[in-house]
Amino acid sequence: MATLQPPPAPDAASAIQAFSTSARQAFEDFLEGHSSRYHISRQKRANIISLLIDDQRAPINQIEHSQRHHAVHSFRYDAASDILLALPSEGHSGERQVVVQEEIFKVIEQEHLLSKHAGQNMTWAAIRNTYYGIARGEVEYLVKQCEICHKKALNRSRGPFIPIISTELFERV
Numbered sequence: 766m767a768t769l770q771p772p773p774a775p776d777a778a779s780a781i782q783a784f785s786t787s788a789r790q791a792f793e794d795f796l797e798g799h800s801s802r803y804h805i806s807r808q809k810r811a812n813i814i815s816l817l818i819d820d821q822r823a824p825i826n827q828i829e830h831s832q833r834h835h836a837v838h839s840f841r842y843d844a845a846s847d848i849l850l851a852l853p854s855e856g857h858s859g860e861r862q863v864v865v866q867e868e869i870f871k872v873i874e875q876e877h878l879l880s881k882h883a884g885q886n887m888t889w890a891a892i893r894n895t896y897y898g899i900a901r902g903e904v905e906y907l908v909k910q911c912e913i914c915h916k917k918a919l920n921r922s923r924g925p926f927i928p929i930i931s932t933e934l935f936e937r938v
């Protein structure tokens with residue numbers, strides 16, 4: 766069984782610097798406007814959990830029977846810590862923590878800060894094996910808004926300028 770990392774400590778100071786209020790609002794609008802079948806609403810999460818913990822009761826009808834079948838083969842509920850986990854599936858060897866839509870921003874932000882602003886691909890790599898309910902396009906959308914990454918990119922584009930010149934000068938001597 767895969768062990769889940771404990772939730773990282775919130776880093777409020779750098780969170781404020783990384784994503785402005787308007788960037789966060791734009792991201793929430795983006796989520797609303799691009800409904801994904803991977804999104805898990807609070808209601809859907811509650812439904813899955815009730816199907817899992819209620820498994821001794823006979824299903825009311827065929828629909829509930831197949832819903833329960835799907836839930837049991839796709840998810841596991843850890844009642845002690847109130848964590849819903851997606852079971853291993855194709856492309857995912859370990860269990861992943863289910864993230865409801867309202868928490869997508871917080872999770873991407875945390876993982877992006879933990880990666881020390883390593884970029885879209887690194888942030889996505891950290892998320893895809895740990896969490897269920899977040900799409901790659903959402904990670905890319907939000908990381909593009911990171912103001913610290915923008916500053917780093919600006920510094921990089923200025924940074925190598927001097928060394929290149931000095932190398933050219935050296936070669937001419």
Ligand SMILES: [Zn+2]
Nearest residue numbers: 882911913914
């Ligand atoms: Zn960043």
